[in-house]
Amino acid sequence: MKKSISLLMFLFALMFSNLNANEMFQTVEPKDATLVKTDSSKEFCNVCGMHLTKYYKTNHVTEFKNGHKEQYCSIHCQAEIYRDYKNKIKTIQVVDTNSLKLIDATKAFYVVGSSKEGTMSPISKYAFLSKDEAIKFQKEFGGTIHNFEETMNIALKDLPNDNKILDEKRVPMAKKGKKIFESMCDISKMKDFNSIGEAKQYLIDNNVCKNLDSQMLQAVSIYLYNPSAASEKSKMLNVPQDAKCPVCGMFVSKYPKWAAQIKTKDGHNHYFDGVKDMMKFYFEPSKYGHNHTKDELNDITVTDYYSLESINGKDAYFVIGSNVYGPMGEELIPFKNESQAKKFMEDHFGKKVLKFEELKKEMLF
Structure with a gap:
């Protein structure tokens, strides 16, 4: 008791x-x-x-x-x-x-x-x-x-x-923090953090938000530390538990932060544990046992690095050469917002920000 x-x-x-x-x-x-x-x-x-x-x-x-x-x-x-x-x-x-x-x-x-x-x-x-x-x-x-x-x-x-208990109880605060951040803060200054305290100090030192009381500041800090806590499952890419990446063979559902998808014209879905593997497949599907043409690979979805929302891959911005690694090492990091992509590139020593049509096979490490 x-x-x-x-x-x-x-x-x-x-x-x-x-x-x-x-x-x-x-x-x-x-x-x-x-x-x-x-x-x-x-x-x-x-x-x-x-x-x-x-x-x-x-x-x-x-x-x-x-x-x-x-x-x-x-x-x-x-x-x-x-x-x-x-x-x-x-x-x-x-x-x-x-x-x-x-x-x-x-x-x-x-x-x-x-x-x-x-x-x-x-x-x-x-x-x-x-x-x-x-x-x-x-x-x-x-x-x-x-x-x-x-x-x-x-x-x-x-x-x-x-930590499991804490993470569960922080979900409502993270959702509140997301709304506050998007309405009262400079979203171009979003970055990733190793702790809630580190996020809070960054917000204070860089004057990222205006007129936040202590509880609002804590909520935004929780959100920035773990954006996935505020992500609605309905907006994330829905990956079947048994879906394997056709390039590396890994179970994609284990890596929701990095998940990507190609849907063919006939309705077939391919899931990937990162944009890098997705692009390898996109450029050479026959190498991985599929005879699709580029025209058939018309529906491409990736996961925004910060919000974890599924977004149209052909409209996304990709950072290459950063010091942030995915399940398969160096990765193409996707963003729905160009300013966030550029800020991420500056923070993590990225080399370039590219649109989908600018990605080339020789860039895939």
Whole structure:
């Protein structure tokens, strides 16, 4: 029962409910919080974009070997960084639940799974400077006591399930963010990001949107980080589960972000796991066991890189030679909007933006 209550409170907090912030156990007054960053991301987590003071009691601070510091709202977000950049980390600190001071995380005592709400996970994890303080908290709120390494391993193990829950709950926010972005922001500045926090900092630093409040900014950041969350299935290319790419033999449905299709005049469909393979087939169908003429390959559909909507391939703009790779390596990246294609080319070292009729067989790597 306690776990169910904890999960419910976590999800309500995540979806920006109207609960008074002071009612959240993690929240402290700004004057009581220590924020270590000095740039425009000072007040939010660079992984999830959540407000650091609102979730302060679960904050972690990482100093990297190059001297750079980042602050995260939770050990969940810290685990995302720990997993990928462990060898680049110099020190990790955590907020002591009682004193609110930053302490050495490797010497802290964590109470895992108490009845207090978790941050970014239904399983709460709170740190204490001394074991006696941890035991006192445990007696009142339950849970088990662990050291940093044990707690980090628990967080790492829980990442897949926690992220699945988070992704599902972010869908409404992503859809809201898409509408806001398209109506109140400069869509030519759309690009891809490694985290929600990175997207939020980009929006702030580049003045991409006008007159957004904090919730609107978070929604747009969620959308930019994962546009597929806001994509309506009806607008995406519908690929049969058993459809194989005639060029490479891979199951196309596994790669919806890259899916492409050629429909022949007689109604036959060919599906591809990327534009590159589609164009190989388009130029030489006989090489892949089909005797179509160019005139028969009249209906071509590709997937817009950002919106993931299926679009007319003959009207699309394609970026070649970028540092973004698809399932089969280097790829022709399709866009419905020329300005987005050019911006993507600049961001990802692309060589050219071409229309469909400008694509040549010799460009297919």
